[in-house]
Amino acid sequence: MKKLSYIFLLCLIALGFASCKDDQFTESIFVDPVEDEDAYTREFDLWLKKYFTDKYNVEVLYKLDDNATDPSYNIVPVSLSKADTVAHLALYLWYDVYDSIVSPDFLKEYGPKMLQFIGSPMINAAQGTEKLGYAEGGNKITLLKLNEMKSDDINQMNEYIFKTMHHEFSHILHQQKAYPKEFGLINPEDYDPNRWQDRTDKEARQLGYITAYASSQTREDFVETIANYIVKTDADWAKAMEDAGEYGSAIILQKLDMCRAWLAEKWEIDLDALHVEVQKRQENLDWDNIMSLGFLNE
Amino acid sequence: MKTKYLFIGLALASLMCACSRDEDSLFDKPAAIRAQEAIEHANEVLLGSPTGWEMLYFANTESRGYNLVLDFHPNGSVKISAKNDLTTKNKLMTDSNSIWVVTYDYGPILSFNTFNNVLHAWSDPEPDGDGLLGDYEFLILRAEPEQVILKGKKHSGYTILRPMPADMEEEEYFDACNAMFSKYFGGGNIMTLQQDTNLFYLHDGSTGLFNITKVGEKAATVDPVLYPICPTLDGFMMSYGFNGMKDERLFKYDSICFRGEQGSIISAGNLYALFMTYIDVNKGWTANLDSCEGEFADATTAFKEALVTLTKDNNAKLNSVAITYHDSINYYEGGYLLRLKYEYKDKKKKTSLTADYLIDVKSNNNENIEITYLRPHNATAETWYNQLPEMATLVNTVMSTFTLEAVDPINPVEALKMIDGKSTIVVRGATNLK
Numbered sequence: 001m002k003k004l005s006y007i008f009l010l011c012l013i014a015l016g017f018a019s020c021k022d023d024q025f026t027e028s029i030f031v032d033p034v035e036d037e038d039a040y041t042r043e044f045d046l047w048l049k050k051y052f053t054d055k056y057n058v059e060v061l062y063k064l065d066d067n068a069t070d071p072s073y074n075i076v077p078v079s080l081s082k083a084d085t086v087a088h089l090a091l092y093l094w095y096d097v098y099d100s101i102v103s104p105d106f107l108k109e110y111g112p113k114m115l116q117f118i119g120s121p122m123i124n125a126a127q128g129t130e131k132l133g134y135a136e137g138g139n140k141i142t143l144l145k146l147n148e149m150k151s152d153d154i155n156q157m158n159e160y161i162f163k164t165m166h167h168e169f170s171h172i173l174h175q176q177k178a179y180p181k182e183f184g185l186i187n188p189e190d191y192d193p194n195r196w197q198d199r200t201d202k203e204a205r206q207l208g209y210i211t212a213y214a215s216s217q218t219r220e221d222f223v224e225t226i227a228n229y230i231v232k233t234d235a236d237w238a239k240a241m242e243d244a245g246e247y248g249s250a251i252i253l254q255k256l257d258m259c260r261a262w263l264a265e266k267w268e269i270d271l272d273a274l275h276v277e278v279q280k281r282q283e284n285l286d287w288d289n290i291m292s293l294g295f296l297n298e
Numbered sequence: 299m300k301t302k303y304l305f306i307g308l309a310l311a312s313l314m315c316a317c318s319r320d321e322d323s324l325f326d327k328p329a330a331i332r333a334q335e336a337i338e339h340a341n342e343v344l345l346g347s348p349t350g351w352e353m354l355y356f357a358n359t360e361s362r363g364y365n366l367v368l369d370f371h372p373n374g375s376v377k378i379s380a381k382n383d384l385t386t387k388n389k390l391m392t393d394s395n396s397i398w399v400v401t402y403d404y405g406p407i408l409s410f411n412t413f414n415n416v417l418h419a420w421s422d423p424e425p426d427g428d429g430l431l432g433d434y435e436f437l438i439l440r441a442e443p444e445q446v447i448l449k450g451k452k453h454s455g456y457t458i459l460r461p462m463p464a465d466m467e468e469e470e471y472f473d474a475c476n477a478m479f480s481k482y483f484g485g486g487n488i489m490t491l492q493q494d495t496n497l498f499y500l501h502d503g504s505t506g507l508f509n510i511t512k513v514g515e516k517a518a519t520v521d522p523v524l525y526p527i528c529p530t531l532d533g534f535m536m537s538y539g540f541n542g543m544k545d546e547r548l549f550k551y552d553s554i555c556f557r558g559e560q561g562s563i564i565s566a567g568n569l570y571a572l573f574m575t576y577i578d579v580n581k582g583w584t585a586n587l588d589s590c591e592g593e594f595a596d597a598t599t600a601f602k603e604a605l606v607t608l609t610k611d612n613n614a615k616l617n618s619v620a621i622t623y624h625d626s627i628n629y630y631e632g633g634y635l636l637r638l639k640y641e642y643k644d645k646k647k648k649t650s651l652t653a654d655y656l657i658d659v660k661s662n663n664n665e666n667i668e669i670t671y672l673r674p675h676n677a678t679a680e681t682w683y684n685q686l687p688e689m690a691t692l693v694n695t696v697m698s699t700f701t702l703e704a705v706d707p708i709n710p711v712e713a714l715k716m717i718d719g720k721s722t723i724v725v726r727g728a729t730n731l732k
Contacts, residue, residue, distance in 0.1 A: 063397070064412070066435055066451065071452070075421075076413055076418045076434070077410075077411050077413045077418070079412060120423050
């Protein structure tokens, strides 16, 4: 029996040798554009590396790789100029806000590890809906429809971009620490994941959801409540509550309290302070400061 | 028993030895090296054209092709231009603020991975999620200095890059391609594709999508097969090879026909068959009254003068003389008409008249066209035929047997001479004779 074991041992050793192959390990075929001193995008890539990768441990993916998206949608890449603008705005209205309101390391630790920019929306013609962004696996946020951004229209940018940033980041947060189950029990009867798009925002508010999309399902309701509260001016929020009426606004405010408490308890984030800081920055959107001078270039 | 185990062990060991690590690989190099070499080769080729590239771009397999001009820069940027009626409103549009890269997926991939206003106009999904269904990532099927063949990664349209001619401005290139398209495909031209012994008609190319039907089938009665085309400076490209000849894409004009790379010939074919088929498909031929000669020309002049005298309107004129086909001459039966349109002013009121004469048109063994008078088809035709001898003379000059001669061999629809020894009637294909 002992001999038999040796024989098999020898066989295994022979197998080991046989499976060793003369692989030729070569240099990576992928060229790091930052290493290419003549690259057309070198300056922007270096800027992204400095302000996103090095500072927040996040990679900004603006050069579209179709394999990294849902192939069932037809999409186009973001333009270089829009990618540049959105990256600067993300710093100004998102990353730097968390630095000052929460802590300088917060987004480095909990923020997404990949931030993907795409030029077009993802349109679902059958449902009559379009995606403006999505979060995956707690570490990747994709922002869509960026080519249509109008930098002179704060309401449009709020709707398409800033709200999406906070919406998707809230997903990242609850993907790491679950939101309270009670949130979904407040008014579950009107969630409709298939026909939410048939409602107007006003109709949804009267049912107790801050937007039509919030009425699709609980987790969207949760992050829509947070994102809308952050980006809406006080006047716009008051108007939304007016649209909601007595019944709807009471529910929305109850949900907002729950979001506020969850952020404070689980993340030590002051939602009201976040709202105030974002509003202050949105009101004083100084493009020269954002795109060239100011804190970004230090 | 021990011996048995020993043999089993030896057998296993021998099996392993049988898997020789020196066995010849199917490929001479590891996959990573081959991928790297494919990328380097593609980069070298794409950067190797000092004049840039013409791009014969098919967004997908069902849309007509469009011309673009590309100039790849070693720093990763690319300049793309176009001028067409679909995406640039016929104005030259150029965008040089985007980048390109060759990467590797299931083969070398040429990707335009940031938005370019010119190229991505075909890929923008607005407003219905599909847009124009165009690709911006391409599998590189072949990369050679004289030609790069690409296949759209998502929508599968074939696209070809060829070096731009030296000393040719982009706008000049687009105008020349558009002129080629208009001249040979814009007027409802019907061509004959000869592939070995098979003959096909190509018609309705003005949309950039040829309808292809077999010779012998009445074009209007069968479901056509659509073949998208893209004009080039010297011919055109089909998006995919016709009738199983997958590499038969580029057709070059050589003054009498278009010749494909694999030997297919596209020509006007038999002019008499074309004359009849064109009437079936497009409904008619109309005379170019300024180019006609002989008795017919004399008769048109005499008719006009008689019209002036009769109506006392010096501006009275003969507008057109056409041979046309109507599907329902006698409610359910089709027939040919000789249609004359003329106008004059009667007490300052403009009067336009159409005289239709029922005729018979036939091709005799594809050697001549015989036109025979039958009877007036409408009241105007009858009245004027009887009252104005010049009208009868004019009609009768067309009732003859004609041989045909194309002014341009590949484009007879533009100008076709009907010759009977007494007259030369120059006609062109007409798609709307109502």
